[in-house]
Amino acid sequence: MTRESVPETQVEAHDRRPVASFRLVCTEGPERGRSFTVSADATGRVLVGSSSACAIKLADPLVSRRHAALEVHGPSLHVTDLGSKNGTFTNEVAIVEASLWGGETLRLGGTSFRVDVEDEISTAPVSDQSRFGRLIGSSRTMRRLYPFFEQLAASSLPLLIEGDTGTGKELLAESLHEAGPRANGPFVVFDGAQTAAGAIEPTLFGDGSRAGIFEQADGGSLLLDEVGELDAQVQRKLLRVLERGEVQRGGTNEARKVDVRILASTRLDLDKLVQEGAFREDLYYRLVVSRVELPPLRKRSGDVAELARHFWRELGGAGEPSSTLLTQLARHPWPGNVRELKNRIARLVAFGSEEELAPPxxxxxxxxxxxxxxxxxxxxxxxxxxxxxxxxxxxxxxxxHATLFERVLAKDLPLARARELVVNEFEKAYVERVLAQHGGSVAKAAAASGLARRYFQLLRAKRSPRG
Structure with missing residues (x-):
């Protein structure tokens, strides 16, 4: 049977009020009679599989190690198959992802569940703050996460930060560092996606007389950004550092002790990479002692206007953004999340116009x-x-082409400055588009652009500042 994504049809037929949790009652399989709760208060996806790393561990031999992921989205339970061998089914229809509302049958391998809605009110704490460190947002979605962030900040355990591109993973990592016991130590970032392949090992571990990033971060925190991009050899060496707490520079035999809190982030599905054999399972266990998933901007009701005002002031916009502009911004889906919103505001401030948000x-x-x-x-x-x-x-x-040229020409700028504005906008759009066409892979995007990877990385960093 061909797997498919089941659309959220007939939503109006269901109670649209957010629910606290769903209960999975096992009706068939080795776990028959048991039940499992998936709560809206979970700080990330709930994994189901035969691996001990899964929150819901099943003894079914037909269930893959990481079979599926579950997450409560408002009134529904979102189910995602993680590339399992024997499939995930809702009401005996094979799916890749689906939204369940209660009353359905969910089958993973040879184990079946009845999906029930639990209506009790959530008791998870909700912060009354409108930000955590560098992260801004007064939506309930974000305020529900802030107490958990405070707990994570007080810890020195490794943490995996997940989320779509532009959701603010690096900002969260830096905020956790600044709010924690290592705040007086260094905060160092390593970007696995933007570092040239041949430079990754010496950059991380050092080379000869030159200290690597691990040594630079000694006594502080190290963010391994886009850790899912690392190749097998680097993963092996990284695991050794995490296990022994020491690093060996290239070309030397001396092991140097390092005391570093590891924060890893990725936009990729690390569980699926482990399932496919593209990411080491033992390294996964070392990194995922704790995990949190940052929500996309489209799920942060009310935060768009708040962020837009913040960026407008930060970037030196005149006065305040108009209510018309804020309404238009709120209607946009923001696939690039907070980073896309910040870039949009930057363009509006630079051009002194709201034409950027013309109708579709x-x-x-x-x-x-x-x-x-x-x-x-x-x-x-x-x-x-x-x-x-x-x-x-x-x-x-x-x-x-027309609107950009007209806006630049209307400014009556000197030729050099006008040309610079046009080139900047073109390069920014080009980088964003070619990356999107190649799934975010810098190597593939650089090759398609006819540029050396290092130059493409520099262009990307210059034209697409992090959100």
């Missing part, structure tokens, strides 16, 4: 091209029809 571009033309075709607009008439996705890109590119 229509892909309809006065003429009626054949099905699947779209005439690309050019000044003075219509060009030859362009097909499929390329058609939409042609329309967007033409409109962006």
């Amino acid at each position: 571009i229509s892909t309809q033309t006065p003429a009626a091209p054949a099905q699947g075709e779209l005439a690309a607009p050019v000044r003075g008439g219509l060009a030859a029809p362009v097909r499929g996705e390329a058609a939409a890109h042609a329309v967007v590119a033409d409109v962006m």
Whole structure:
């Protein structure tokens, strides 16, 4: 049977009030008679599988080590298959991901559950603060996490920070460091995605007389950003450092003791990488002593306007953003999350205009091209029809070309400054698009761009500042 993503159909037929938790009652399989609770107060996804690392461990031989992930989203239980061998099924339909509302049957391998809604009120503490360190947000989603962040800050245990690109993983890591007992020590960041392959080992572990990042972070905290990007050899050496608490520089035989709190972050599904054999399971156990998942901006109701005002003031915007602008911002889905919002505000402040948030571009033309075709607009008439996705890109590119040029020209700037603004915008858009086309892989994006990886990394860092 082909697996599919089950759409959230007939949502209106369900009670849309958020629920505190769901109970999985095992009706078939080795765990028959047992029940498991998945709470809305969980600070990340609840893993189900045969591995001892899973919160819900099943003795079923047909269940993969990391079979599926569960998470309460408001009124529904979101289920994601993690690439299991024998599949995940809801009401006997094979799925990749689905939203359950209570009353369904969920089957993993040979184990079946009845999904029940539990209506008791959540007792988890909710902070009355509007921020934690460098993270800003008054939404209940964020305020529910702040007490947990305070607990994490007081600890020296390793932590895995998960979340989509731009959700603020590095900001959280730095905030935890600044609020913890190591605040007077160094906070060092290693970016596994932006470091050239040949430079990773000497950068991390040192080389000859040069200290690596582990030694630089001694007495403080080290953020291993995009840890899922590390290759097998680096993973092996990293595991050794974590196990022994010592590092050996390249080209030497001397082991040096280091006292470092490890904070790891990733936008990738580390559980799935372990399942596929792309990430060492023993290293996974060392890193995932604690874990937290930062929510995407679209799930942080009310935070968009608050963040927009903050960035507007921080970037030197005149006055305050208008209510019209804030309304438009709140309606945007923000796939790039907080980083995308900050970049958008930066462009608005720089151009002194709210034109950046024009209504969605229509892909309809006065003429009626054949099905699947779209005439690309050019000044003075219509060009030859362009097909499929390329058609939409042609329309967007033409409109962006016109509005960008018009805004820059309207500023009456010297040629050099005007050219700089146009080039900056183009490079930023180019980097974002080519990275998106290649799943965030710097190596693939650099190759497709015809640039050396190191130069592409520099361009990315220059044009896409972290959110």
